[in-house]
Structures are given as C-alpha cells and as structure tokens.
Amino acid sequence: MIEIITTGGTIDKVYFDAKSTYEVGESPVGELLREANLTVDIRVRPLLRKDSLEMTDADRAQIRRAVQESATERIVITHGTDTMVETGRALLGIAGKTLVLTGAMLPARFRSTDALFNVASAITAVQLLPPGVYIAMHGRIFDPRTTRKNVAENRFETLAGD
C-alpha cells in the first residue's frame, strides 16, 4: 500500500473563470492515476490546498504529523515546487518511512504537463528507496538536504559541492 498525501501547489491548480483567477483546487492526482491502470494499491489522502509560498511552519508540522500517524511506510507527498525543499527538510528523521515529494511546473489539468511523469516517478521511487526523504522531479531523484529550486531556470538542482 502506498499513500499519496496531497498538499496543493501548481500541480493541483484549477481555473475559476467566474473570478478569472487560478487557485489550488481539488487534487486531480487520483483521476490521473485511474487511466494508468495500476495494480499497486494506492490511497489518495487530501490534506492541504496551499500554494507552496503560503506554506507555514504549522502546515509543515501538520504534514509531519500526518506522515507519522499514517499506517503506511511508503508515502508520496504532492507539493508546490517553491518550498518543496523546505518541507522535505522538515520531514527528515522519521524512522522507518520512505517519503517522496513531488509536484509539477504546470497544472495536472493542462493538456501538456509534467505532472503525470513526476507522480509516476515518485510512486516508483517510493517502492525502491530505503527509508528517508526524497524529491522526485524532472526524472531525477534529489536529496532535500543538498537540493534547491533554481527559480530562474525553473528546475531543481543539486547544490554545488555535493
């Protein structure tokens, strides 16, 4: 059993025409996975609907608690990219759990998006990696302790010296 905890971010953004705004909405991750015809047992748990820039210490404590209280050992967390590294660091040191954070640069509801690739990558990585915290983005696996989001180039990279 794999649990997917959704917390918001670009991956979950929907468009509200009535207000001409673009906000975090109900996560489409469960729907995305239906067409992948998976035989691995997955449970999606919606936890937060936050832009990653608005994620507070209290939110991170809530995610940590959700992970610790979960009965599953393998957990994927979907999250906004801007502070994914910070949340990853806030989840360090939980014994016996493999945690993989992922997200997307373009909303999952777009016709062209990196969302499905990243979620598939995270679901695979969470089954193969030993306990610890990881980030799965752009086809690579990162260690949150030595990673940053390069905002100008819109991608994750390993810190120099690593």
Added chain:
Amino acid sequence: MIEIITTGGTIDKVYFDAKSTYEVGESPVGELLREANLTVDIRVRPLLRKDSLEMTDADRAQIRRAVQESATERIVITHGTDTMVETGRALLGIAGKTLVLTGAMLPARFRSTDALFNVASAITAVQLLPPGVYIAMHGRIFDPRTTRKNVAENRFETLAGD
C-alpha cells in the same frame, strides 16, 4: 479565406509557474487547428492579449479598425467572455463582413476545455451566416444585441423578451 483575430481572454491564458500567476499569453488557437487537418484556408492574426474585463473603448476601436481594414469578409474573433457581448455590439454596422466572436470558459491549453469546440463552431458559422455580428458559444449562435453572459451560471443566454 477566413481570418481569426485573437484578442486574449481565458481561451489564451497560460500559466507562469515562476510567478504562480495565470495570464493571457500567446494564443494557442493556431496550434489547436493544426491537428484538425483543415482544408479551409485560415490565417491567424494576433491583435491583443487582454483579459476581457480590461478591454477599453480604445481596444474595441482597434478591433473594429482591424476588421474594417482586413481584406477578408469572414472573420472570427477570439475574445474573453466577460465583455464579449460589448465588443460584439461595438462591431455592429460594418457592411459586407460576417463576424463571429468566440472564446472559452476554460483555457485552450487545458486537457478538458470548451475552446476547440467553440472555435470549430465559429469557423463553421462564419462561412454559413450572412454579413453581421454573431457570438458562437456552447454550441449555439447568439445575436450580441439580445444576449448577455449569465455570470452566476457561467453561460450566455438570450435576453428575456427576445
């Protein structure tokens, strides 16, 4: 020959992850049409990139001028839905031209969107209707003089008494 003049609106909205905002961008209408394998001759002309709520009288005058100066008699105008009716009225009375306004409630770049249906409907209507100004939305053809956008229900409707 059919000309498509793009002026912005939800149909053209793209997502900028760097700024976590959602703005009018380069119109995807030309790209949408490529896969439709059309044999009718179409030219896409990008004119404005405006949210329809920000459309001014000067913008409408510019659209009217573009229509009058166009060598083609059959013109589709993509436009935001909030003030599509107003722009339609501002284009009344141009002799010898069939004008069809259309747009979308969800961006054309979404996986699920009304954009392609509406553009296809407008391209068809502009070939079949006599000179005048029309709105093609939700599978119906409206007269801008007797139409309004029902914001609460997010759809166009004919004014009572019509």
Added chain:
Amino acid sequence: MIEIITTGGTIDKVYFDAKSTYEVGESPVGELLREANLTVDIRVRPLLRKDSLEMTDADRAQIRRAVQESATERIVITHGTDTMVETGRALLGIAGKTLVLTGAMLPARFRSTDALFNVASAITAVQLLPPGVYIAMHGRIFDPRTTRKNVAENRFETLAGD
C-alpha cells in the same frame, strides 16, 4: 433539440489489446461533448457500429428509416469517411430535415484527432442550414452530390466542374 446518430467508422474506433486489433466500439461522441459545456439540447443515439467499407444497402436503409422516424428536424450522423458520400446520397430527398454527416480521419480517443472539430462543425452547421443533406469535414461544408473522398490525399474535395 439536435439528434446525433452514431453509425461507427474511424471516429468510434477503440483498441483491444487482448486481440491486438482495432475495432469500432462504443461511440465516444457523447463523452467528447460533455467537456464542451453545451447549452444546446443534444441526444446521442447509437445506431450501428460499422466500418464504413462494410456499410451495406440494408444499413443505409436503416439509417434513412431512423432519420425519417426521428421526431427531430436537425440530425447529425457520425459515419466512416470511406463511404460517407454514398450514405449522404442515400439520404437525399427527405423533406423538412437538415442532415449533416461527419466523421474523422483519426479516432476520437486519440490525443490528437480531428474528431471534436468535425463534430462541433456539424452541430453548428445543422442549426444554420436549410433542409437537405450535407457533409461537414475539415472545416468545410460539402454537398454529397458533388463531393468525393480523395483517398490518396485523405481528404474530401468537390468534384471538378462543380
């Protein structure tokens, strides 16, 4: 009210992995239209599931009967492209009905397909045209009496001299 009668053809083809074959299946037209957010009243009626090359005189008689017995005056018929013209001719001479045939070169279930454009075009044309039989393909409206499918170039064209 517009009725859509589905008869099969490429537009309705699905892929059966178990048999590694590709066959006419349940028509996806109704599903396609759901995301277009239409306000025009549409009823989809599945009639046949035939490759257009296998369409017989008896099938065409059945389609003609279905059209004549329908309570609606505006009917779209989805059909394979290879013999769409022949079926169009077999439907000539029904008083008081506007009939528009359409289909697709690529199955509607493909990510990139002409199906939605063509169906949108047909739904629009059937509302605007006087009684008679028409073909809506590639953004154009054809008269089946003077049209043929150019198989080599995979498109419909008006017969020379028309």
Added chain:
Amino acid sequence: MIEIITTGGTIDKVYFDAKSTYEVGESPVGELLREANLTVDIRVRPLLRKDSLEMTDADRAQIRRAVQESATERIVITHGTDTMVETGRALLGIAGKTLVLTGAMLPARFRSTDALFNVASAITAVQLLPPGVYIAMHGRIFDPRTTRKNVAENRFETLAGD
C-alpha cells in the same frame, strides 16, 4: 545518461486511416518525454517496429546485442506486452547493466493511456536498481523470471509460489 531502445508493441501503434488498420509506427516516446521537462539526459534509439507476438529469437538476439554494445549502463526497452517476459528472460546475465522493460496496454497516442506512466516508472527504476533485468508495468517492478502476463485480466502478475 539513460538510453531508451524502442522495439514496437502497442505503445508505438498508430492508426492508418487509408488502410483502416492499426500498425506499429514511429515511436512517440521521445515526443511524450519532451513535455515532461526532464533534466536527466536521455537518448531514444529506435531499434525495431514489431508487434510483440511477431518477435523472433533473431529479434531478441538483436536487442541483446544492442544492449551489450551500448555505451550506457542504464537502458529502458519499450516492448509489446505479450512477449515482454520472454524478451526479459533473453536479456538475463549481461554484467554491469540495469535493464528495465516497459510498454503499454493502450497506444501512447491515445488521449487516455498507461504509456506515459509506465515510461516514467521505467526511467525512474532504471536509475535506482542494481544491474539486472526488470519489468516496470502498472506501477510495479517485476522480475521477468517469476512473472507472466495474465492475458484474460490484461495485466502482469507474479507467478504463484514466488
């Protein structure tokens, strides 16, 4: 650097309207990956265009040779599902290479398909697993020595007793 060798199968199937048939065509895997915005270095190498039921011993020898001669240690092989297990077994015993086979139950060009999920899963697994041969399907990783395709249920499963 990861190499992706494409050999055909359902994942690569395209539709030829001219012949109303559905055949293995140019692999869409490279195109699929472009929108995933990967930062891992990937090279796609088209090798065969075969239905997996038509894959011969000579074909498998050719795939084995391609793997052995490749300069890369991490190789994904896209393949039809019917004989993916057999090809996996034919690739056993190559020292120092991690090989992951994957494919799809529905063509990658479909709007709804398992292709992208499976390829993403394979690209992730090939980076995390030690040398050996694996199958990535439906979100799980299989060992070809103890796996079979359950044709009736259209999915891979581990042999009883494993």
